[in-house]
Amino acid sequence: MSPSSTCDLIIFDCDGVLVDSEALACVVHADVLTQHGYAISAEQVHDRFLGRSAREARLEVETELGRAFPDAYTAQLRATIDRVFGEQLQPVPYIADTLGRLSQRICVASSGTPTRIRSSLGTTGLLDRFDPHLFSAMQVERGKPAPDLFLFAAAQMNTPPARCVVVEDSVPGVTAARAATMTVIGFTGGSHCRPGDADRLRAAGAAIVIDDMRTLPALIAPSLNRDEIAVV
CATH class of the missing domain: 3.40.50.1000 (HAD superfamily/HAD-like)
Incomplete structure (x- = not known):
């Protein structure tokens, strides 16, 4: 040896x-992206972004859309995850x-x-x-x-x-x-x-x-x- x-x-x-946390996070991530004009399911978030940072996921989606999300996007994502994780994690x-x-x-x-x-x-x-x-x-x-x-x-x-x-x-x-x-x-x-x-x-x-x-x-x-x- x-x-x-x-x-x-x-x-x-x-x-x-x-x-x-991953199943919870995929649902939240999908919901917030959809609310900001990028329709996606929790399953699709799982397939594309599992294991990657929210920063990289945001940049990839913004590039695909050809526009930047407002500052409220990140604040909403964080606040929703905080609430869901606090209740269910x-x-x-x-x-x-x-x-x-x-x-x-x-x-x-x-x-x-x-x-x-x-x-x-x-x-x-x-x-x-x-x-x-x-x-x-x-x-x-x-x-x-x-x-x-x-x-x-x-x-x-x-x-x-x-x-x-x-x-x-x-x-x-x-x-x-x-x-x-x-x-x-x-x-x-x-x-x-x-x-x-x-x-x-x-x-x-x-x-x-x-x-x-x-x-x-x-x-x-x-x-x-x-x-x-x-x-x-």
């Missing part, structure tokens, strides 16, 4: 991995117990804004597990599927990319982590996940895909290396 293969840091995506099943069983350092690297990450983790009782190690796509030039966010998180945590394992639920997230030369465990246990998602995450480069967080600690026990993760 090569010491360079050891996992020293586990980087978690937030939405759909720590908090079961839940942690991913078993995540709290799972985090308690991990011996490695952990952090969050999410496409959400710093405020959204902190709020979602606070609402679900997970903030104390990660604070202050919360990293947002707003802190880098390019969001997922570019590797910038994961490389930034690893640098902030003083950990070489080769010693990081990422837990992700989206193809852009898996693609970003692989581009950062990190091992990726795909997760399909969120309420937004569909049949075929596991195959899509594997095709994007996930070494293994799980649908129950309780299986995670054994996969990345300190005695296991990257090659062993890939064949579990």
